[in-house]
Amino acid sequence: MRVQVEIGRCEGYANCVVAAPDVFSLDDEYLVVVDAPTPGEEQRAAVEEAVRSCPAAALALQDD
Structure with a gap:
């Protein structure tokens, strides 16, 4: 899994x-x-939550 970010969309909500x-x-x-x-599989649930919770939709998760 690979984390992708569109930095221009980030608004710093954290x-x-x-x-x-x-x-x-x-x-x-x-x-x-x-x-x-490229976080490990043990981080999947947390990363998926991070992607879902981004109000600016700046994050994406790509499975390798």
Whole structure:
């Protein structure tokens, strides 16, 4: 699985960080940073929640 982000859509809500703090963080401008672009299967539920909870629809999950 691979996390994709459309950084131009990110509005810094940080829902992704709350849902999956081991995968996402925010930079100094409060934009999403994907710290683990290919998270392990054990992170799937958290990453799927992060994608669903993004109000700006800036995240996507692609299965390899």
